[in-house]
Amino acid sequence: MIKYEAIGMQYGQNVILKNINLTINDGELFVLVGPSGSGKTTLLRMINRLIAPTTGNVYLNEKRVKDYDLRELRLHMGYVLQDSSLFPNLTVGENIAIQLEQQGVNKNDRRKRSMELLDQVGLPASDFIDRHPDELSGGQQQRVAIARSMATQPQLILMDESFSALDPVLRTQQQDLLLKLHRQSKTTVVFVTHDMQEALRLGDRIAVINDGQLQQVGTPNEILERPANQFVADFFATARPRLGTMTALLSSKLVQKTPVADQSAVVTTVAELASLTPDTTGWLCFQYQGQGFRIQTTDLLHYLGQREER
Incomplete structure (x- = not known):
């Protein structure tokens, strides 16, 4: 430290x-x-x-x-x-x-x-x-x-x-x-x-x-x-990143599909996903269109940074 x-x-x-x-x-x-x-x-x-x-x-x-x-x-x-x-x-x-x-x-x-x-x-x-x-x-x-x-x-x-x-x-x-x-x-x-x-x-x-x-x-x-x-x-x-669409993010292979968890937040946009608080291991767990997903916070920020550069 x-x-x-x-x-x-x-x-x-x-x-x-x-x-x-x-x-x-x-x-x-x-x-x-x-x-x-x-x-x-x-x-x-x-x-x-x-x-x-x-x-x-x-x-x-x-x-x-x-x-x-x-x-x-x-x-x-x-x-x-x-x-x-x-x-x-x-x-x-x-x-x-x-x-x-x-x-x-x-x-x-x-x-x-x-x-x-x-x-x-x-x-x-x-x-x-x-x-x-x-x-x-x-x-x-x-x-x-x-x-x-x-x-x-x-x-x-x-x-x-x-x-x-x-x-x-x-x-x-x-x-x-x-x-x-x-x-x-x-x-x-x-x-x-x-x-x-x-x-x-x-x-x-x-x-x-x-x-x-x-x-x-x-x-x-x-x-x-x-x-x-x-x-x-x-x-x-x-x-501030140009956030893009959930469809593009889900096709980026950074997102992992998981069983739907009752406590996970329901999101409809990348902006909503980016505003979530990660768990203690850095994962953002969420639901989109009735399916469960998760992504590492660092991967999401990396993705958003790449979009900004484009």
Whole structure:
């Protein structure tokens, strides 16, 4: 668990963050979103101590991050930047395994782990492990960067505008990959973006930051349907999905047919479905035209995000 307690940040007279109190739960894909210069990247960089707060404390697993050994803290975290930041003189496999090398893992085990991760991120190890970064496309480099962030099986991965330099098609592919890997690993991910649609697609929960202040924390549905103030409403106004029809959604293969449950809500539109509260495992269970169905909340938001991009 990550906890920000009364965080303030100031450079001279320039106030960056003001009294931020925020908790990120284990296993969440948590998104910090806001306009450029809002303070979200500063918050992220406090976790791995690239930046120290002027006031307050950041806690990781109930221990102040400033009390950790800095090298050990960073060796057990993944970090993915806007550009891949791969070492050009190292092969793909060597880039992925660099933290493992620093931890003293032997060469054969490092290569084996690199091969496993390349396959997980959709880059066949036999084709890519001995290439160099300049032989890869931008999207492929970012996949290698994601693989590198997972090499030590960290409890936490930090991602700072990691897909913003990619074209829309590649960006969607990387978002899909992150969602898949997160479902598989349940690693805590803190993701910074200025793109509200990306925040809605990725976040289990979203923290909205503006002018150094926390505006709202909530699920994507809560942010869209119950904005805390006018800034949040206006910021997400253009990201509101074009919802489409229930027929199109049911044909998307994201929806599972189930026996009709008496307690499930009856819906007639996608808007009604999107307003439902999921159960504790993230499923939205509903009835449509007398039949029972269910869909994962993340899948529904992903679907709605894809419709918006079209």
